[in-house]
Amino acid sequence: MLLSTHCAHCPSVLNSLAELVKQGVLGKLEVINLEQRPEVARQLGVHSVPCVRIGPFELTGQRSLAEFRQWAQTSATHEGVRDYIETMLAEGEVERVLTMIAKDAGVMARVIELLDFADEKLNVRLGIGVIMEEYEGRSLLQEYIPQLGKLTQHADPRVRGDACHYLALTHSSNAREFVRKLLHDENADVREVAEESLPTLR
Template sequence: MTEAKLLIAPGCQYCSTMMNLLGDLLKEGKIARLLMINIAEQPDEAAKHNVRSVPWLKLGEMEFIGAQSRAELEKAVEMSVSDNGQGQFLYEQLKNGRLGAVMASVERDKSQLSDLVALLKGKEVPMAVRVGVSAVLEGLRENPSALDSILSELLELSAFPDETIRADACHFLSLAGGDKAVKRLQECTKDESSMVREVATESLEDISGD
């Protein structure tokens, strides 16, 4: 069962609401343990998690910034025990415009990148999710080792049935760079889709210009 850690501080507008909601979930047996920490008394906890604002919640391995509704918390608890909980978490955060939270989460744990890229394989991916995934990967342009860790996923994505996703993958390959990326981009310049061909060509130019 899921454990929760809530960081609060004096003067926090939404902390008391979060304390009450999580307390209810604890009493109802929906979470196993609830740890609440006042960072004014224990600032090392804020530093440990790189927390700059409260309320801040860690539920299982998922982290949330700001106020959450009862429904959002219940959904988060369900995701925390799901086999694909991390992917669902990233999807919901991006869909709801919480790009900053996703970027911070990925920055702390690069293993989430695979879950992030996998979001593009869904049916009818919302624009907010596509843009969010792109923004996170763009932010890693100066971190080639992180992008290299998902190169196989990006190569696979470049052969996805949806031409829009293939085009996105070509752009991401330009961020990763390397011989394998270049070889695949050269192949993509012969794609049946003019959009993919154009992005692949531009991506090769970007790599050669770096």
């Protein structure tokens, strides 16, 4: 945990984390006061406190004991990573997710999984779009053509349309067959996306 002496939220966050250590949910807790060690903030790229890192998760601001327990208990699971990504995107923290992908390319699979939930918040879907555009034409996105291709068969036309658009961003001929099938989709919007996407897949 990174804190500062004059932070209003740091004491309650520290108490929550200490309680999780006492309960055995967390194995250890390292606390650094950035007013005494400002170089740590520069090294880690931290701009605000409290800042807590639990496994691959970085959490800033006021969080409840229940939230910290959830993140601690799920930090090593695919579902936990996906839930964390959803939370970060909902809060507008796209850069945080991009940093995770840069460290672990497999995180992209969890981002794509979020498309499968048709009732996602608008911020989440917009955030997914920003991430996909960041990797347009790059090999990492091309690796996930099969996963995106499977979503072109989703029951929700919005998911099919999104998957089709992101397949187009791969610029790979390997995505062409998935997109071509959507030219005959029952939904007019999906057909339109497919028609616009196909020329980009040479």
